[in-house]
Amino acid sequence: MPDSGAKRRSKKAGKPRRASKQPRWDLRLYIAGRTPRAERALQNLERICSEHLAGMNRVVVIDLLKTPHLARGDQIVAVPTLVRNLPTPMRRIIGDLSNTERVLIGLDIRAR
């Protein structure tokens, strides 16, 4: 599980260019149990992060079966859902992330 970067969750995205080690990207992947689809989503996410966000990201995986209350708090309906908390604005990407092109668009890495 790529959980790279320091655990500075409160760090704002306001000064991203100060150091390249700072995670500019705060991503969360919500899954419900280790289903094949969830595994697929994880692999896809790892690949995309390493290819496009090299070291600038932090990914937290949240299993809703273990922390069900987070489904409500973070407004999760469908799984897997990838949420881009930072940089703002918030983005959600639903599905197993198998379409890399659309994930990049969804994360605003590539223009829509």
Add this chain to the structure above:
Amino acid sequence: MPRAQSPRVKLQGIRKCPTGIRGLDEITEGGLPRGRATLVCGGAGCGKTLLAMEFIARGILDLGEPGVFVSFEEPIGDLTANVMSLGIDLRDLSRRGLLAMDEVQIERSEIQATGEYDLEGLFVRLGGAIDEVKAKRVVLDTIDSLFDGLPNEAILRAELRRMFRWLKAKGVTTIVTAEQGERSLTRHGLEEYVSDCVIQLDHRVRNQIATRRLRVIKYRGSKHRTNEYPTMINNKGLSVLPISSLGLSYPVSKARISTGIRRLDAMLGGRGYYRGSSILVSGSAGTGKTSFAAAFADSVCRGGQKCLYLSFEESPEQLLRNMASIGFDLKRWTTRGLLQFRSQRVTMYGLENHLANLHLWVEEFSPSTVVMDPVTSLVGEGLSDEVEAMLTRTIDYLKGRGITAFFTTLPKGGVQHEGSEVSISSLIDTWLHLRTFESGGERTRGLVVIKSRGMAHSNQVREFLLTDTGVKLRDPYVGSGQVLMGSAREVQEAEDQDRAREAKQAFERRQHDLEGERQKLEAQIKAMRLELKNLTEEIKAASGTERLRTTRRSQERRQLQISRKAD
């Protein structure tokens, strides 16, 4: 399953889950199918959310069944505030652990789809909420948002189907609301998944007035009523009015109530209207319908009974003043709480609301008599067949409760005779028709009893006056083979008097003449009698003289003989 048990299970039919919503349980004959899902569909603003919310709240408050409310559209704060006005405190219910609310927000603009997904997130949330309060009831309000927010409809549909199965397996009774589609019941064809019971709400506008209806389109495995029922939302929540089914089995009373007009009582077999009957007073403008209504209200209150007076044209103050001017002091009854006025412009609500208001007031006040003045105002509010249906319901409702109903009605098109525009005449027990007669440059008011079921009644057209001591019926003038009213009647009466006087004078004159003649004759008789008497006396005198003469002559002869000494 043991064989012996299966027939019993079969006979039981499906179990019902009472909604606690006024009227809805009657229509569905007990409530929604327990442990299954019910679809509530309808257009925007037709009360879907309220119905669903009441289902949950009544379930908790009245039936002790905890519930889960999942809102896909409205924020929970708004919902809480909205139903607070109905006296339901959602926050308190949540605190007491009887209600779990969840707000599902789906922003399409934030969402990008990349491949397959499922709705496990929603399942987790729903499952968590159900377990949290041990819910028996679940509401998903409006599930359409999922279609708007989530991509790949095929997956979504499959997931929804799975969710309804899952809910059924959990044994909760569910209401799913959905927007009405243009051609189908719901925009996204949800009736395909939720097909045990489908309720349609409708909010239509006619003549700029909105009316709400509810209809149970489908109810698998249960008898239900299929009509459209008027529905209203007021400060007590949603009410459905299932009243058109009362039938004709109400009890009847032999007791009578005075009409408030002494001589009208006499026309109606001597004792007035039947208690619990329906009375119609028809007549064109200015014939005195309201005065008859006031007279009756006065009479009811005089008997210590309560009367509800619905006025569609005049304010209570105006009515009180106007009726005081013709001798009905209704104010004393209002202060004593026997008489209640409810004035409202017909245009304020749709027909259903008027009817529903009537129900509420009748339940609150429990009057023995309801006066509606005039019902024809309602005709402007709907097509007349709707008004007819509404009045039928009203009359059925009032009769079912033994309440006397007094309506006034104004025939459309001016001074039409006997054509009660609203054809409710067949529902009416006693029908008085007021007419004005125009002749000799004036209008006079006349009254006729068109019908009065179950009592002998007068067939005369009677003139009446609105005096400062009430409504006064006058004696019918039936001279010279016609009924006359007003000053025509007075002229006729004067003429009749003159004629009588003349006749009397002529008679006196003649009598005088005859008397004179008689006297003359008598005088003649007297004179003749005198003459006769004289004559008799004369005859007598003459015969005396003659005798005297004869005597004297014989004496003289004898003396002569003596003197001659003859033998």
